[in-house]
Amino acid sequence: EIVLTQSPATLSLSPGERATLSCGASQSVTTTYLAWYQQKPGLAPRLLIYDASRRATGIPDRFSGSGSGTDFTLTISRLEPEDFAVYYCQQYGISPFTFGGGTKVEIK
């Protein structure tokens, strides 16, 4: 199975700062079949990015995704108060469809 490793585990930033989250895959992800999800406490995950770089419906353009092969990045250009949450990457190219361990973006 493809193992996804997210780094850092925790990112401490202030509102207005730029956040860069990484997701590394143990083998190449098929056809950039990689998604990013945001999860807030007590809520279900929400899709942010699919196919590595496409924003889901209703997602603000401060969220962007990039990468291919084994290295992927989620960037939040300017953190808003509502962006402090846990972020997961997921590959859906090869079953089992694995998730990374998550990056928590917390208020500094």
Next chain:
Amino acid sequence: EVQLVESGGGLVQPGRSLRLSCAASGFMFDDFAMHWVRQAPGKGLEWVSGITWNSGTVGYADSVKGRFTISRDNAKNSLYLEMKSLRREDTALYYCVRGGQLLHNWFDPWGQGTLVNVSS
């Protein structure tokens, strides 16, 4: 509005069985693959199982293979997960999730989940 509502969770003893259900509405259910994803308390996300629109292809995580069975009833707009030989490590919030036309697709949206607690 797309809605996914899970039910069937609860407290169950190790070794026993449980059946989860997911009622879908607001979209053409038989156009989409569906999945179950779980999250143990305080932990990350784990894909459990997926099924194509016509039940022609199913997939399972190694951790549940042979114990869990996914199925769907398109006439009832419903997804199911039959869980047998439950273990303490199966304790988690189980989410019903919509996929795409194929099994290989992003997951959107997610239900609110149903909690399964395996304990004696």
